[in-house]
Amino acid sequence: MNAISNKYKTVKIDDVKIWFKATSTNNFPINGGACVKYKDLQIAVFNFKRLNKWYACQNLSPEKEEMVLSRGMIGDHKGIPMVACPLHKKTFSLEDGTNLNGDLEAIATYPVKIEDDIVYIGFSE
Amino acid sequence: MKTVIVVGNGMVGYKFCEKFVAKKESKAFKLIVFGEEPRPAYDRVHLSEFFENQDAKALEMAPAEWYQENNIDLIIDERVADINRKDKTITTAKNREFSYDYLVLATGSSAFVPPIKGVEKEGVFVYRTIEDLEGMLAYAAKLKERNPKAKAAVLGGGLLGLEAGKAVMDMGLEPHIVEFAPKLMPRQLDSRSSQVLQLKLESIGLNIHLSKATNQILGDKTITGMEFGEDDVLDVEMLVISAGIRPRDELGKSSGLETGVRGGIVVDNKMQTSDKNIYAIGEIALYNQMIYGLVAPGYDMAGIAVDQILGDENSLMVSSIDMSTKLKLIGVDVASFGEPFMPASKGHSIIYEDKTKFLYKRINVSHDRKKLLGGILVGDASDYSMLHQVFLNGMTIPEEPAQLILPATDGSSSFGDVMDLPDEAQICSCESVTKGQICSAIESGEAKDLGDVVSCTKAGTGCGGCKPMVKDLTEATLKSLGIEVKDSICEHFDYNRQELFSLIQVKEYKTFNDVLDKHGNGGHGCEICKPVIASLMATINADTANKEYAIQDSNDRFLANIQRNGTYSVVPRVPGGEITPDKLIALGEIAKKYDLYTKITGGVRIDLFGATLNQLPLVWKELIDHGFESGHAYGKSLRTVKTCVGSTWCRYGMDESVTFGIELENRYRGIRAPHKIKGGVSGCIRECAEARGKDFGLIAVEGGWNLYVGGNGGATPRHAELLAEQIDNETVIKYIDRYLMFYMRTAKPLQRTAAWQERLEGGMDYLKEVIIEDKLGIATDLDNEMQTLVNKFECEWTQAINNPEMMKRFNHFVNSEEEDDNLVFVPMREQKMPEPWK
Ligand code: SRM
Ligand SMILES: Cc1cc2nc3c(=O)[nH]c(=O)nc-3n(C[C@H](O)[C@H](O)[C@H](O)COP(=O)(O)OP(=O)(O)OC[C@H]3O[C@@H](n4cnc5c(N)ncnc54)[C@H](O)[C@@H]3O)c2cc1C
Ligand code: SF4
Ligand code: FES
Numbered sequence: 001m002n003a004i005s006n007k008y009k010t011v012k013i014d015d016v017k018i019w020f021k022a023t024s025t026n027n028f029p030i031n032g033g034a035c036v037k038y039k040d041l042q043i044a045v046f047n048f049k050r051l052n053k054w055y056a057c058q059n060l061s062p063e064k065e066e067m068v069l070s071r072g073m074i075g076d077h078k079g080i081p082m083v084a085c086p087l088h089k090k091t092f093s094l095e096d097g098t099n100l101n102g103d104l105e106a107i108a109t110y111p112v113k114i115e116d117d118i119v120y121i122g123f124s125e
Numbered sequence: 126m127k128t129v130i131v132v133g134n135g136m137v138g139y140k141f142c143e144k145f146v147a148k149k150e151s152k153a154f155k156l157i158v159f160g161e162e163p164r165p166a167y168d169r170v171h172l173s174e175f176f177e178n179q180d181a182k183a184l185e186m187a188p189a190e191w192y193q194e195n196n197i198d199l200i201i202d203e204r205v206a207d208i209n210r211k212d213k214t215i216t217t218a219k220n221r222e223f224s225y226d227y228l229v230l231a232t233g234s235s236a237f238v239p240p241i242k243g244v245e246k247e248g249v250f251v252y253r254t255i256e257d258l259e260g261m262l263a264y265a266a267k268l269k270e271r272n273p274k275a276k277a278a279v280l281g282g283g284l285l286g287l288e289a290g291k292a293v294m295d296m297g298l299e300p301h302i303v304e305f306a307p308k309l310m311p312r313q314l315d316s317r318s319s320q321v322l323q324l325k326l327e328s329i330g331l332n333i334h335l336s337k338a339t340n341q342i343l344g345d346k347t348i349t350g351m352e353f354g355e356d357d358v359l360d361v362e363m364l365v366i367s368a369g370i371r372p373r374d375e376l377g378k379s380s381g382l383e384t385g386v387r388g389g390i391v392v393d394n395k396m397q398t399s400d401k402n403i404y405a406i407g408e409i410a411l412y413n414q415m416i417y418g419l420v421a422p423g424y425d426m427a428g429i430a431v432d433q434i435l436g437d438e439n440s441l442m443v444s445s446i447d448m449s450t451k452l453k454l455i456g457v458d459v460a461s462f463g464e465p466f467m468p469a470s471k472g473h474s475i476i477y478e479d480k481t482k483f484l485y486k487r488i489n490v491s492h493d494r495k496k497l498l499g500g501i502l503v504g505d506a507s508d509y510s511m512l513h514q515v516f517l518n519g520m521t522i523p524e525e526p527a528q529l530i531l532p533a534t535d536g537s538s539s540f541g542d543v544m545d546l547p548d549e550a551q552i553c554s555c556e557s558v559t560k561g562q563i564c565s566a567i568e569s570g571e572a573k574d575l576g577d578v579v580s581c582t583k584a585g586t587g588c589g590g591c592k593p594m595v596k597d598l599t600e601a602t603l604k605s606l607g608i609e610v611k612d613s614i615c616e617h618f619d620y621n622r623q624e625l626f627s628l629i630q631v632k633e634y635k636t637f638n639d640v641l642d643k644h645g646n647g648g649h650g651c652e653i654c655k656p657v658i659a660s661l662m663a664t665i666n667a668d669t670a671n672k673e674y675a676i677q678d679s680n681d682r683f684l685a686n687i688q689r690n691g692t693y694s695v696v697p698r699v700p701g702g703e704i705t706p707d708k709l710i711a712l713g714e715i716a717k718k719y720d721l722y723t724k725i726t727g728g729v730r731i732d733l734f735g736a737t738l739n740q741l742p743l744v745w746k747e748l749i750d751h752g753f754e755s756g757h758a759y760g761k762s763l764r765t766v767k768t769c770v771g772s773t774w775c776r777y778g779m780d781e782s783v784t785f786g787i788e789l790e791n792r793y794r795g796i797r798a799p800h801k802i803k804g805g806v807s808g809c810i811r812e813c814a815e816a817r818g819k820d821f822g823l824i825a826v827e828g829g830w831n832l833y834v835g836g837n838g839g840a841t842p843r844h845a846e847l848l849a850e851q852i853d854n855e856t857v858i859k860y861i862d863r864y865l866m867f868y869m870r871t872a873k874p875l876q877r878t879a880a881w882q883e884r885l886e887g888g889m890d891y892l893k894e895v896i897i898e899d900k901l902g903i904a905t906d907l908d909n910e911m912q913t914l915v916n917k918f919e920c921e922w923t924q925a926i927n928n929p930e931m932m933k934r935f936n937h938f939v940n941s942e943e944e945d946d947n948l949v950f951v952p953m954r955e956q957k958m959p960e961p962w963k
Contacts (some may be wrong), residue, residue, distance in 0.1 A: 031650075034934075064689070066690055076651065
């Protein structure tokens with residue numbers, strides 16, 4: 001794997017050192033996603049209204065390394081919340097990043113919190 | 126720890142590994158596998174598929190990592206050169222030595238090359254490995270460059286030869302099949318069926334030469350022809366030899382194992398050779414004095430050898446091996462099972478033949494007419510699986526056995542149901558899966574649908590011939606458990622598209638969540654049901670894709686086609702292909718300003734590629750200011766109505782095809798359907814607009830228009846069929862309105878009109894009854910529904926640009942105005958393109 005995908009490493013909630021203040025919640029579509037820029041990272045953030053949850057993951061689709069995941073449709077596969085890449089509909093768990101319909105490597109996921117209608121994403125550096 | 130060495134990583138060698146590691150006793154063994162070919166085992170049975178996509182990976186039995194994960198040492202590209210039985214070691218061609226406790230020979234066969242003068246010439250191939258096919262492809266490409274009409278021959282008219290013949294034909298060469306015997310497939314077919322098959326193959330373009338003994342291959346260094354008799358020569362520039370197989374028994378011979386006169390290593394019913402530590406399986410093993418050139422017996426042998434080595438002495442090979450076969454040429458049905466030729470002393474034959482339909486069916490039944498002993502099917506082998514099962518299981522046949530092969534008059538099948546088969550009936554012979562195993566996988570709850578059945582029993586993963594039966598069995602079992610089998614759209618709904626159409630229409634739902642909450646299975650939707658419901662909402666409520674953009678498919682969400690690198694293309698509508706010079710100039714200037722790659726599309730309009738998400742609205746704003754509107758190139762909706770110039774200019778034109786084409790394109794623009802829709806209008810039967818390749822097509826004739834429907838280019842081309850003749854403009858519009866609306870109501874998701882029409886029960890006659898005669902009494906509804914859609918049309922891009930809330934989505938980042946910094950373009954013939962994918 002090359003440098004670009006190496007920049008994305010899953011951050012667990014306990015490892016969060018920085019809560020990055022992204023933008024207001026109403027800039028995100030309901031039951032859809034948008035992309036947040038943090039330093040030189042692109043993070044896809046999803047407003048999973050049906051579960052009343054927010055998710056974040058790398059915007060990079062691991063298959064062809066394009067910055068597109070935030071534009072994918074979300075939903076669930078057998079109960080697992082997922083996003084489908086808009087390019088070839090590879091699906092990834094929003095909980096832990098695993099590829100649900102193939103054997104691509106897992107994508108990195110990040111914690112999200114909402115305070116006063118503002119979206120924060122957790123990073124370890 | 127004991128060591129098992131497998132020599133040969135072909136289909137059977139692989140199956141040995143798979144069956145071996147599946148047993149827990151195997152943990153006490155080290156498994157080392159040698160393969161001479163440069164890649165891990167692949168599916169030779171489906172070798173011909175390599176021609177379609179040249180994707181060797183797709184044929185792999187398992188990836189190299191699988192061997193690793195299962196602690197198997199796989200050593201490829203290294204031939205085993207010698208066996209030293211005394212020390213129990215082998216030596217490889219790279220002079221490395223390994224010792225074994227058990228040795229399994231799975232060296233298979235190579236293609237038999239008859240000793241004909243000149244076979245060594247360039248352009249002569251065999252058909253056995255991926256490398257053989259690569260060689261053929263490269264050679265054929267060169268040939269065609271020199272001579273587009275080049276001929277190629279296949280030596281051998283057996284099962285494999287015919288497959289090779291079709292492959293040669295698909296490569297674009299003129300195919301010839303040369304067979305020594307007086308008939309095709311001499312081992313499986315009787316003379317009459319062979320003749321019927323010959324007629325059929327000739328009708329699709331294969332040239333057949335029977336009773337030909339090849340004396341020599343002509344040519345200097347490269348082949349230029351084949352000589353049979355003195356003046357009997359066939360000019361061909363390529364030859365594929367498919368004259369049988371020869372077991373690769375070199376190792377057996379050099380180490381003194383018992384071998385057969387015509388080759389092969391002798392084994393007993395434990396798969397043991399004359400050395401009890403050495404086993405032989407697959408196409409190398411001579412069992413009952415036979416080499417079985419099929420995978421299924423090889424897989425059984427692999428299972429026996431595994432059991433024997435792991436200590437299960439009672440696992441023995443059956444004595445009679447089923448050699449039933451089905452040819453896997455698309456469009457040519459041939460199968461034979463059991464005893465295809467029947468001496469009168471053993472039973473009777475019943476034969477049904479219809480040469481006009483290339484049909485021949487023969488069954489052989491016992492004297493008491495109670496048992497099926499074998500048979501041959503040419504032209505229609507759809508009953509093969511069932512007849513084969515009846516034969517294998519010795520089931521009782523109907524009192525009037527002829528019913529088994531006579532065309533059914535009422536469309537019903539003459540033998541009961543798959544569920545009548547005994548539990549032991551072997552459904553998948555490649556993987557030895559019985560009916561009982563399939564049913565109990567479902568009854569135990571382990572498998573819930575066909576996909577589960579395939580993955581948990583492996584049925585259907587070999588040659589695939591049993592798939593229809595596995596499907597029938599799965600559905601029948603589910604049904605017997607009271608589980609309704611439906612073509613529901615995805616795991617979130619138990620409804621098919623047509624049912625959802627009615628629900629949304631009747632209950633007047635307005636959002637995806639309404640439908641999901643009221644009729645879903647409790648989940649949250651997915652990439653399959655969201656676009657389906659979005660499309661239904663568009664048809665029923667005349668919604669545009671701006672309405673609920675998060676449920677729209679990738680392209681609809683941003684009203685543009687996503688490209689390889691995540692940028693988008695822009696295709697404004699150019700109705701009928703008519704465009705003013707001013708508009709052309711505007712397109713050019715806008716493209717230049719935003720540095721977009723420009724191309725004339727196959728739909729005869731202009732596509733501007735490479736706009737970033739942020740640029741999309743800017744580009745569209747300018748286009749709209751110049752009088753353009755969305756071309757819906759991104760939607761499952763009307764694309765273009767292609768026109769020829771027609772009587773406006775053309776000296777042959779019978780009517781104004783451009784004028785009418787523009788009217789039709791403007792009428793149906795924006796409506797969303799199960800799949801995209803294309804139209805065509807030609808001014809005369811010269812058909813320059815290719816109207817018969819479109820979903821709806823018109824050709825001007827004396828006295829009006831001929832209307833054709835259900836045409837398709839694309840992956841499965843199909844000509845449109847005539848719906849009505851010599852009708853006027855108004856009637857054309859009425860019929861197309863009804864046709865499209867009926868299609869939009871009843872088709873499956875992503876089903877083009879062609880596929881829908883083909884599967885429509887009652888076919889064209891029924892369609893005419895519905896559309897022209899209004900047999901269902903829905904014509905007025907269809908008319909009104911379409912008129913509503915036409916009236917409510919609104920350009921989505923204009924709508925989006927004028928609404929700040931809708932515009933929010935066209936930003937790469939929510940928290941920055943910057944653009945995607947991952948984009949890299951490279952120059953391309955004075956324009957640009959995205960950097961190629963690695
Ligand atoms: C641009 C164009 C190729 C070109 O450079 O000429 C094109 C490009 C694409 N075609 Fe096409 N098709 C284009 C004309 C055609 C034609 C020719 C025609 O319309 O006369 C056909 C065969 C005719 C037919 O459809 O019956 C055609 C048959 C397909 C198919 C196969 C459909 C089928 O029924 O088998 C697909 C796949 C699909 O739709 O699922 C497809 C899909 C695509 C997609 C949308 C793939 C995708 O999802 O990204 C491509 C979009 C690229 C883009 O951004 O525009 N394209 N495509 C043509 C655009 C025409 C237009 O002005 O709208
Ligand atoms: C085009 C084609 C279509 C076919 N279609 C059908 C079909 O429809 N139905 C059907 O049942 N069968 C079909 N067959 C036959 C089927 O492919 C064979 O029966 C099957 O592949 C035999 O498996 P095997 O492992 O015994 O031999 P193979 O698949 O030939 O494998 C033997 C392997 O051992 C390697 N090897 C040999 N000697 C050594 C050595 N000394 N050291 C290391 N490696 C060695 C060889 O390179 C080879 O890779 C078809 C075959 C072909 C070519
Ligand atoms: S033919 Fe294939 S590659 Fe070419 S434009 Fe159509 S979809 Fe894309
Ligand atoms: S690039 Fe994302 S699935 Fe292909």
